Amino acid sequence: MHSSSETIGAIAGALAKAQGQLTNPEKSLSATIRSPFPREGDRTFRYASLSSGLDIVRKALGQQQIATIQTTAFDADAGLIRLTTVLAHASGEWISSDWPVC
Numbered sequence: 133m134h135s136s137s138e139t140i141g142a143i144a145g146a147l148a149k150a151q152g153q154l155t156n157p158e159k160s161l162s163a164t165i166r167s168p169f170p171r172e173g174d175r176t177f178r179y180a181s182l183s184s185g186l187d188i189v190r191k192a193l194g195q196q197q198i199a200t201i202q203t204t205a206f207d208a209d210a211g212l213i214r215l216t217t218v219l220a221h222a223s224g225e226w227i228s229s230d231w232p233v234c
Contacts, residue, residue, distance in 0.1 A: 133230045142223035146196035153192040157184040197222035207232070 137143075157180035164176045193200065201218040212232040218224045 134228070135230075136227045137225045140225050140227060143198065143219065143221035143227060146198055147219070150192040150196045150198060151227040153195065155188060157181070160184070167190055169186055193219075204233075 159180050162176060162178045163183055164174050166174050166187040190200075199220045201220060203216050203218075205214050205216070206212075207214050210232065212234065213229055215233050216228060216230045218226055218228040
């Protein structure tokens with residue numbers, strides 16, 4: 133579920149600026165998946181660490197005065213844990229999203 137403050141003009145502008153600063157993290161790590169089938173070869177791929185991506189996002193959001201807040205709550209009726217993510221701007225505006233986690 134998505135919700136927000138009554139107005140989102142300031143945070144929307146700040147998010148647009150932050151998106152312009154985002155870059156793809158360097159794929160500095162590699163992994164190989166061994167094939168269980170004799171006729172197929174192993175597969176190797178390169179990937180970026182989660183921490184390198186988070187560093188880029190935190191820097192871009194921070195420069196635009198946007199904080200990220202994440203909380204969890206147990207939904208007993210559904211038997212799920214819910215993850216809520218809030219993007220909060222220095223103006224007081226905010227946008228949140230709530231997701232069930234299995």
